[in-house]
Amino acid sequence: METTASLRHALLTDRHRTLTGLYQRTFPMVRRHVQQHGGSAQDAKDVFQDALVIFYEKAVGETLVLSASVSTYLVGVSRNLWRRELARRRQQPLTGLTEEHAERLPELESAETSAALSVLDYVEQLGERCKSVLLAFYYFQQPLEQIARTHDYRSVRSATVQKFKCLERLRAAVRTLFAHDFAR
């Protein structure tokens, strides 16, 4: 069984390969379950990808607790997400979730969500390089050594400075949007 530390390392060093392996091993089990319980292949894809996002964030954030293999974890989370979705569609109260895999993506408060969504638009408008550096550090949680290497910065210090320059650009762009909130 993979340890959470080895999974984290694999995700940080080769995300595409690691996720492809997990996808290949686990998605057929999730698809079978969802299709046997009233869902479509598209439903299966949606819940499985939600489960993978939860898994990724917990693994790199070092809050993942595995009591079985990662595939078992992903199937468990997907099953619960699908049960939740079915209850939502049928407008029924939710019962019988297994505690262990009752994971959800942390959601923002609705007021925060609309503001964060506006920031998201500005992230998309940053240049490709700035966006890549910021997401690599703040979301994908790659170490600055790796970011410096993959983005051709001469040193970790250069990468650090560049990261803050990009954050400054994002803040300046967002400031025009929320001028009344952030007025200085």
Place this chain on the structure above:
Amino acid sequence: MRPALKRLQLIERHLLGHPTATEAAAWQVQLFTDPELATDTEAQHLLYQGLQLAGRKQLRQELDLIHAQLAGTARRQRWLQAALHAVRRVLPQALRR
């Protein structure tokens, strides 16, 4: 680093780092002496939330790509198996001629 970047770094350490008790106490003093610090901190917190959403969006796009690649591979394998099956059915008849 420029002072403006150092300020971003200071706020980041407060929001994302693990400040010591001494640093936390110093932060309280700074909040008192720097009236703009609270607003700047709130703004930076919002940036991190936006980046979280942007990251999830990118991860979803990467997962869609993986899904499409695996589906394409599976389709090719099914096609190849069907082609081999058809060849096996035809081959003995051809050899008999």
